Amino acid sequence: MELGGIHHVTAVTADAPGNLDFYTRVLGLRLVKKTVNQDDVSAYHLFYADAAGTPGTEMTFFDWRWAPPHEAGAGLVSATAFAVPDRESLEWWARRLDELGVSRGEIREEEGGRRMVLDFSDPEGQSLRLVHDTAGEAPEVQPWERGPVPAERFLRGFDSVELSVWRLGPTEAVLTRAMGFRKVEERSGGEGVPRAAVYEVGPGGPGARVVVVERRDLRLHRRVGSGGVHHVAFRVPDEEEHRAWRERLARAGLGVTPVIDRYYFKSVYFREPGGVLFELATDGPGFATDEDPEHLGERLALPPFLEPHREQIERGLRPLPTAGLARSGE
Numbered sequence: 661m662e663l664g665g666i667h668h669v670t671a672v673t674a675d676a677p678g679n680l681d682f683y684t685r686v687l688g689l690r691l692v693k694k695t696v697n698q699d700d701v702s703a704y705h706l707f708y709a710d711a712a713g714t715p716g717t718e719m720t721f722f723d724w725r726w727a728p729p730h731e732a733g734a735g736l737v738s739a740t741a742f743a744v745p746d747r748e749s750l751e752w753w754a755r756r757l758d759e760l761g762v763s764r765g766e767i768r769e770e771e772g773g774r775r776m777v778l779d780f781s782d783p784e785g786q787s788l789r790l791v792h793d794t795a796g797e798a799p800e801v802q803p804w805e806r807g808p809v810p811a812e813r814f815l816r817g818f819d820s821v822e823l824s825v826w827r828l829g830p831t832e833a834v835l836t837r838a839m840g841f842r843k844v845e846e847r848s849g850g851e852g853v854p855r856a857a858v859y860e861v862g863p864g865g866p867g868a869r870v871v872v873v874e875r876r877d878l879r880l881h882r883r884v885g886s887g888g889v890h891h892v893a894f895r896v897p898d899e900e901e902h903r904a905w906r907e908r909l910a911r912a913g914l915g916v917t918p919v920i921d922r923y924y925f926k927s928v929y930f931r932e933p934g935g936v937l938f939e940l941a942t943d944g945p946g947f948a949t950d951e952d953p954e955h956l957g958e959r960l961a962l963p964p965f966l967e968p969h970r971e972q973i974e975r976g977l978r979p980l981p982t983a984g985l986a987r988s989g990e
Contacts, residue, residue: 662861663896664862664868666716666867668716668720669821671720671722671884672727674723675783675886676706676980678784680706680981682782683719685808688808689804690710692707694958697722702977703723704980705721706720710801710802710803710814712802716895717801728886729885729886730784730887731888732824732878732881733880734825734935737936739789740789740822741789743816743817744813744816745812753778763780764781777789791820791866797865798819819867820866823871823872823936825872838908845857846858849874856872891929891936893941895943896941896942896943902919902928906919906940909930914930916930925941925946926941926942927942
């Protein structure tokens with residue numbers, strides 16, 4: 661068995677309207693599903709992705725209006741990186757972020773110039789990156805042609821996630837022994853630079869990479885606020901292999917949940933020893949299960965077991981503008 665890379669990243673917002681504006685108007689992603697957190701139906705669960713909601717392109721958010729601003733800590737995802745197809749796209753995005761008043765860093769080199777990186781953040785301080793990997797092909801996606809970003813500059817799904825942990829060793833053991841990752845780089849660190857390692861799974865490269873940073877200067881902090889990441893999910897192709905993965909994780913001594921039906925995919929969850937919450941999610945059945953692909957995200961979608969409670973659920977949610985209507989130049 662082999663994981664297919666990153667499936668989705670789920671973060672927290674306390675401002676659903678502002679979050680919707682940033683991820684659709686600024687980043688040009690499509691809102692492919694507007695639903696609720698199945699464990700807390702008073703909160704939206706918003707899914708942004710490419711035009712088809714392809715696994716590996718999905719940045720999702722729980723709308724927790726009460727959440728305080730996020731504080732950095734060990735045991736958490738500390739940055740989410742999206743892939744871009746080439747260096748020219750990275751420079752195009754730098755200009756776009758400037759024009760739209762988005763805080764960003766300078767384009768910098770990693771791994772001896774193999775990777776070009778642009779750090780920026782969303783309005784709530786979510787740590788984001790754009791990456792061009794000169795040695796790896798950016799994943800194929802379906803650009804959202806009704807959005808404001810040209811198809812040739814559209815984000816190519818995830819490049820990687822960065823995890824901050826106290827000690828690298830226990831997290832490495834789970835990644836390599838239980839989950840099939842391989843270590844492809846180790847950074848020894850030094851004055852003011854933390855020790856880190858890079859791991860890849862499956863084909864490797866963009867979309868299949870995890871960076872683990874040893875941050876002994878941070879306290880263990882599992883309460884995620886607005887602008888923080890709740891968990892990262894990895895791809896499993898089908899339900900049969902998903903069940904086998906759950907058994908494998910349980911045999912490895914990890915506290916894995918039963919299989920949970922999220923309607924659009926099946927999930928299991930567990931915490932790796934460093935404290936980061938991991939999920940394994942199936943690629944299907946996908947977001948077109950209950951909506952026309954041409955109209956994804958335009959209405960509140962509820963799984964069948966919540967549909968009888970639609971009226972009550974809708975009363976508890978603040979209205980959001982109709983999604984997917986951004987146009988170039990708006």
